[in-house]
Amino acid sequence: MGIIGLDVGGTKTAGILWKDGKIVARTWERTDVTSQETVLSGILATCRNLLGRASSDALRVKGIGLGIAGFIDLEEGVITEAPNLPFKDLPIREILEDELGLPVALDNDANVAALAEAKVGAARGLRHVIHLTLGTGIGGGIVIDGNIYHGARGAAAEIGHMIVKADGPRCNCGARGCLEALASGVALARRVREIAEQGKPSPMLDEYRRQPGNYPASKIAEHARKGDETAVSLLREAGYYLGVGIASLINLFNPEAITLSGGLLGAFSFMEDTMLAAVEENAIAISRRSAKILRGTLGEDAGAMGAALLAESSFGECR
């Protein structure tokens, strides 16, 4: 018996076929966010593609797990809101079950990624795990006692929107001083813009001034590696705020592990020192001692694997 796991984001839709704790097939396509219908037909195409592969291997598929970048009404199987997808109050579980004739389990993409890192990734076997995805934004998932923690309405674990600096910079969410506004790709791009406007010399800022816009974190890391001091200091600053946020998480949750993944880890060597210093300064010793800070080991597969694991636990083990 197999399971299909899908990770549906605003940029790409990744799918896996999962059997006996392993990925046996993998698929990937760009998410076409033109409309609700285009996204849905992309999801269906991915599922049918993987069902075809399963059938050519004579593998029966037990069900489908879906991780979606959005707020989800877990009881109803409805996507209520999705900032980066054209979904609003969409009863996606019912739609997919009707189309595919298979049971569908649904959760937020960051939640299932956290589940994957806790079950089969960096924090394998640990019961209390907090996962952060550091990219353009900051996503997160909380695993308590081996299960995804959802809160009252499925909206928990908005770790990127923990406020780490009251009165801090405005976040895309409307709040101020969110972790995402201080330690994400978006935050770094804003800092490049702010500092460039101050006219400070630096190869990175010169490049930005020639072509202003959304400066990517990967370029900041590139300049940092070449020794650009401004680039280094911006990454160190983001690392500091990340460490403050992690310290807060440690003090609140006393987790066994914090796992980190996402594109920003490409610049992590420049963020790590200040991150760790901020954790040491701000975390309570008794909780700090029991909290490992780990890099996720599942990379881009975490979401789809977590979706498969979710489906597995919803529909029974697959052997």
Add this chain to the structure above:
Amino acid sequence: MGIIGLDVGGTKTAGILWKDGKIVARTWERTDVTSQETVLSGILATCRNLLGRASSDALRVKGIGLGIAGFIDLEEGVITEAPNLPFKDLPIREILEDELGLPVALDNDANVAALAEAKVGAARGLRHVIHLTLGTGIGGGIVIDGNIYHGARGAAAEIGHMIVKADGPRCNCGARGCLEALASGVALARRVREIAEQGKPSPMLDEYRRQPGNYPASKIAEHARKGDETAVSLLREAGYYLGVGIASLINLFNPEAITLSGGLLGAFSFMEDTMLAAVEENAIAISRRSAKILRGTLGEDAGAMGAALLAESSFGECR
């Protein structure tokens, strides 16, 4: 069958006799923190006093619940650290069970207070509840799915040490910008001192300058009620930071309720507006809508009642 519930803090030891969901007797004494022995004999005296009352009512006592201001190893029943009590690695469960011949259940005082507000207090019947005690410091407890959330080593829910302002004022815990360093009695006293040093005129500051020291929040509230603008603005400022902290908790936990108790609520009318404004600005709408912000209804009894409830669930219902 009855249960004894005790709330052991650095200032006082409160005890109740609990039967059928009600307090049938109550006792209270100052905690003598001279030594481990003096605290222990105070606890034993309180228990024996309540056992005597039970026996005169022909009520059999099933066990004892203890809420203690400290870090507790739940498996071993050991108080590992206690900032305001002379306890260090004390196997208190074993000691009390040996002395009293009754089973003892043990937890942190703020945790059991949270349990009480969630089970029989302001958030009665709600599953996901976060409780804050606003006093000299800020304590907290987290109830998830009706149970106290402990984390990996029993040290979770240090809500007062969530960092709400990176680089903010130094907290007693050594970290910077903790909620406790911005919105507690200690924080308000520090602000009075800071502003008094700036020489600003105000009846409150004049009083402080005549007799500097640890200025109590109750006095700030008193001056605020008489119209002292400095007092009002300090309380509004603390309310703002409290709201930022509550917003973070809402974004992380998506709770059904946040309950507030403690001495600072005496000044709450001056804090409430800015608190609510900060929550509205910083909390994610979907989680904000499901989170009630409530005043605790159990007052000083919350700790002892929560200890009794903990014992009840550990040793079975008492009828």
